[in-house]
Amino acid sequence: MAQGTTIGRVAPTVARRSGAALPEMIKDAALFALVTLGLAIPVVAYRTDLGQGTGLELTGRWGLVAGLCAAVFVLRLAQRLVLGEVSRRRDIRTLAEAESTAPARVARPGRIIGPLTLVVALTLPLLAALGSGGLSEGRYWIDLGILILTYVMLGWGLNIVVGLAGLLDLGYVAFYAVGAYSYALLSTVFGLSFWVCLPLAGLFAAGFGVLLGFPVLRLRGDYLAIVTLAFGEIIRLVLINWVDFSGGSAGLSSIPRASFFGIPFTAGEGGFANVFGLAFNPMHRVVFLYYLILVLALVTNLVTLRMRRLPLGRAWEALREDEIACRSLGIDTTITKLSAFALGAMFAGFAGSFFAVRQGFVSPESFNFLESAIILAIVVLGGMGSQLGVAVAAIAMVGAPELLRNLGFLKAVFGEGFDPNEYRLLLFGLAMVAMMVWRPRGLISERTPSVRLGARAR
Amino acid sequence: MEFFAQQFINGLTLGSIYGLIALGYTMVFGIIGMVNFAHGDVFMLSSFIALIFFLILTTWLGLTSVALVFLIVLILAMVLTALWGWAIERAAYRPLRGSFRLAPLISAIGVSIFLSNFVQVVQGARNKPVPPLVRDVIVLYENAQYTVTLSYKQAIIMTTTALLLAGFWYLVQRTSFGRAQRACEQDRRMAALLGINVDRTISLTFVLGAALAAVAGTLYLLYYGVVSFSDGFVPGVKAFTAAVLGGIGSLPGAVLGGLIIGLIETFWSAYFSIEYKDVAAFLILIVVLIFKPSGILGRPEVEKV
Numbered sequence: 186m187a188q189g190t191t192i193g194r195v196a197p198t199v200a201r202r203s204g205a206a207l208p209e210m211i212k213d214a215a216l217f218a219l220v221t222l223g224l225a226i227p228v229v230a231y232r233t234d235l236g237q238g239t240g241l242e243l244t245g246r247w248g249l250v251a252g253l254c255a256a257v258f259v260l261r262l263a264q265r266l267v268l269g270e271v272s273r274r275r276d277i278r279t280l281a282e283a284e285s286t287a288p289a290r291v292a293r294p295g296r297i298i299g300p301l302t303l304v305v306a307l308t309l310p311l312l313a314a315l316g317s318g319g320l321s322e323g324r325y326w327i328d329l330g331i332l333i334l335t336y337v338m339l340g341w342g343l344n345i346v347v348g349l350a351g352l353l354d355l356g357y358v359a360f361y362a363v364g365a366y367s368y369a370l371l372s373t374v375f376g377l378s379f380w381v382c383l384p385l386a387g388l389f390a391a392g393f394g395v396l397l398g399f400p401v402l403r404l405r406g407d408y409l410a411i412v413t414l415a416f417g418e419i420i421r422l423v424l425i426n427w428v429d430f431s432g433g434s435a436g437l438s439s440i441p442r443a444s445f446f447g448i449p450f451t452a453g454e455g456g457f458a459n460v461f462g463l464a465f466n467p468m469h470r471v472v473f474l475y476y477l478i479l480v481l482a483l484v485t486n487l488v489t490l491r492m493r494r495l496p497l498g499r500a501w502e503a504l505r506e507d508e509i510a511c512r513s514l515g516i517d518t519t520i521t522k523l524s525a526f527a528l529g530a531m532f533a534g535f536a537g538s539f540f541a542v543r544q545g546f547v548s549p550e551s552f553n554f555l556e557s558a559i560i561l562a563i564v565v566l567g568g569m570g571s572q573l574g575v576a577v578a579a580i581a582m583v584g585a586p587e588l589l590r591n592l593g594f595l596k597a598v599f600g601e602g603f604d605p606n607e608y609r610l611l612l613f614g615l616a617m618v619a620m621m622v623w624r625p626r627g628l629i630s631e632r633t634p635s636v637r638l639g640a641r642a643r
Numbered sequence: 644m645e646f647f648a649q650q651f652i653n654g655l656t657l658g659s660i661y662g663l664i665a666l667g668y669t670m671v672f673g674i675i676g677m678v679n680f681a682h683g684d685v686f687m688l689s690s691f692i693a694l695i696f697f698l699i700l701t702t703w704l705g706l707t708s709v710a711l712v713f714l715i716v717l718i719l720a721m722v723l724t725a726l727w728g729w730a731i732e733r734a735a736y737r738p739l740r741g742s743f744r745l746a747p748l749i750s751a752i753g754v755s756i757f758l759s760n761f762v763q764v765v766q767g768a769r770n771k772p773v774p775p776l777v778r779d780v781i782v783l784y785e786n787a788q789y790t791v792t793l794s795y796k797q798a799i800i801m802t803t804t805a806l807l808l809a810g811f812w813y814l815v816q817r818t819s820f821g822r823a824q825r826a827c828e829q830d831r832r833m834a835a836l837l838g839i840n841v842d843r844t845i846s847l848t849f850v851l852g853a854a855l856a857a858v859a860g861t862l863y864l865l866y867y868g869v870v871s872f873s874d875g876f877v878p879g880v881k882a883f884t885a886a887v888l889g890g891i892g893s894l895p896g897a898v899l900g901g902l903i904i905g906l907i908e909t910f911w912s913a914y915f916s917i918e919y920k921d922v923a924a925f926l927i928l929i930v931v932l933i934f935k936p937s938g939i940l941g942r943p944e945v946e947k948v
Contacts, residue, residue, distance in 0.1 A: 220726070220730055223723065223726045224723075224726060224727060224730060226723065227692060227695040227696060227699070227723070228688065228691055228692060228695065228761075228762065228765055228766065229765050231695050231698075231699070232765065232766060232767070233694065233695060233698065233766060233767075233771050234767065235769065235771075235772075241694075241698055241771055241772070241773065243695070243698050243699065243702070243703070351745075353745050353748065353749075355752075400929065400933045401933070403933070403936075404932060404933070404936070406744055406745065406748075407676075407677065407678040407745075407748055408887075408932050408936060410678070410745075410748060411678060411880075411883065411887075411928065411932070412928070412929050412932050412933075414880070415880070415925035415926075415928045415929050416925075416929065418880070418921070418925050419922050419925050419926065422919070422921055422922045422925075423922065425918075426918040426919060426922075554876065555756070558752055558756055561749070561752070562753075565749050607763075607764055608760075608764065610756055610760040611756075611757055611760040611761055611764060613753075613756055613757075613760075614753045614754065614755070614756030614757030614758075614760060615753065615757055616753070617749060617750065617752060617753025617756065618734070618735045618750050618753040618754055618757065620753075621735075621739055621742065621746045621747075621749055621750040621753070622734075622735070622738045622739065622750070625739075625742050625743060625746050
């Protein structure tokens with residue numbers, strides 16, 4: 186049925202587009218500009234600022250509105266002129282493909298990009314040191330690597346829940362928070378070391394995963410998403426308001442640093458540098474943290490890949506495709522859902538305790554809904570189920586805005602006060618919509634099914 | 644008792660605003676079965692639109708008639724927010740019909756993030772206060788310790804809500820658009836076969852939902868006198884809770900749910916703890932969805948294979 190409607194919709198489009206003339210395109214672009222004008226009044230046209238007196242003052246910005254409308258007009262016209270031809274051809278091709286029953290060629294960009302990414306990830310500290318002339322000078326790059334890898338790990342963890350099991354979780358950051366606070370509290374109150382806390386944090390988070398999973402077993406789709414969102418918010422609000430337990434919105438600070446399996450990264454006697462006969466360098470700790478998160482992320486990846494070959498992993502994918510069929514075939518959906526929640530939550534717990542040990546400080550503000558949305562965006566952009574896609578999406582979403590910040594020419598174009606970071610989330614939102622509209626299967630649409638009919642013959 | 648009565652009035656006022664937002668959720672869910680996650684942010688945006696027109700009218704044009712200012716601001720906010728609603732549906736939701744199940748929700752989350760950050764970028768991150776438009780109160784009951792009052796603001800909010808609901812109910816129940824809308828709700832394909840322009844009906848549903856959100860946004864600004872770019876999320880979730888509680892897809896249910904949520908929140912803040920009032924709202928949402936997902940006035944959802 187879905188294919189039938191596609192054909193029905195495409196055919197008239199082809200006919201109309203080929204007959205499109207320039208005046209019609211200009212009219213269309215003008216309409217776009219007019220709508221933009223309507224949308225821009227008054228939120229863009231007037232900026233409200235707290236003035237000298239008590240009330241707000243208005244500043245007109247009609248130049249900006251005019252620029253915006255002109256930009257939309259030009260872009261739309263260009264889109265119609267340039268892409269109109271391309272998309273007309275593509276439509277004809279789609280039509281032809283839809284009619285022919287030949288199976289689509291399966292592209293495998295992962296063959297090259299995957300190992301390449303891994304090699305770069307493994308040698309990043311070295312590359313950073315060589316590239317910027319010293320380990321300390323390369324700190325920026327290693328820190329960026331740590332940040333990206335944290336999101337890669339969170340993305341891979343959420344991928345188990347959303348990408349494999351098809352359960353849309355909007356409160357994933359709650360488990361991240363549970364992991365972070367587990368480490369923060371266990372280490373500051375009981376003095377436990379990071380290596381004892383890490384598995385415990387994972388366990389606690391998994392416990393919360395099951396706790397959330399139980400009541401929502403019967404819910405599906407949108408309702409499930411909203412309940413997980415509410416759960417995430419409750420955890421955050423409790424962390425803010427239960428001051429005796431979590432320190433409230435001030436958070437917990439002076440969390441012990443990570444040690445090299447018991448050897449602290451200190452300058453004096455018995456420190457890491459001293460034991461291994463190296464000159465003390467504060468960068469040792471940063472590099473160690475980098476490899477720690479790399480290993481954690483790779484473990485997440487490995488477990489996911491192995492799980493997909495297990496009956497449980499296949500049950501997840503079956504659940505994603507059709508829950509009713511799953512039940513009819515005797516798959517225990519309770520166990521399947523709970524295990525997906527628990528496993529996904531566990532990896533978030535690991536990542537959370539890594540976050541706490543790296544920052545040395547946790548506060549509820551690090552775990553708001555936006556974080557959940559960013560992780561979800563990474564999974565969605567990655568193509569919901571593709572491991573490599575998630576990694577690429579994390580690099581694009583977290584790394585790109587960081588790089589953008591350092592580009593001088595943007596300041597030259599947009600003026601001195603321009604800070605691309607301000608637009609980061611705005612672009613995030615747009616990217617999520619654009620992805621759903623143009624490439625719902627992700628940047629790298631390489632979700633190879635774990636089981637395919639006839640795959641055995643290979 | 645006096646305290647209770649006062650809180651009851653406050654709760655009803657808050658509930659009216661939630662109810663207006665909840666209508667947008669419930670209609671959209673009823674017709675295309677998606678949670679319009681961005682609706683709370685549309686509400687926030689409408690509040691900003693109202694704020695700016697209010698400033699233009701009072702400080703630049705020097706209008707002093709409260710009723711006139713309120714009416715003009717309300718109408719302009721409704722029209723412009725409706726345009727936003729239309730544009731959002733057109734750009735972010737319509738291309739996704741027939742895509743996989745979670746695509747519209749993810750797209751809506753994207754729109755929500757976009758809208759709140761768009762407002763932050765163009766208007767700044769700080770709270771925007773406005774001088775109170777109406778200060779007068781009606782004293783309903785008075786004794787030595789306590790005075791129960793109904794402020795004009797509250798009266799305006801409740802009256803506007805009631806009037807709009809009546810008009811809206813008429814629109815859905817008695818006009819041809821309403822018939823088309825209800826037909827699409829029941830069976831979109833069949834409605835299309837019978838000559839209803841489904842795309843236009845859905846568009847109009849979004850437009851109406853956004854216009855109602857604009858009313859809520861204007862009233863919110865009137866009531867609290869302050870708005871910030873992050874104000875869309877929590878009222879949005881609460882209004883969604885209201886829609887679910889009342890039975891999603893049911894219009895009277897949305898308003899009923901809104902009033903209940905408003906009352907619960909107010910009483911919870913008054914008698915228990917103000918810190919955990921949002922937790923209370925979220926807990927209600929979870930409990931209702933788990934134990935009675937069809938809500939108070941909703942029809943149970945039957946899944947067909």
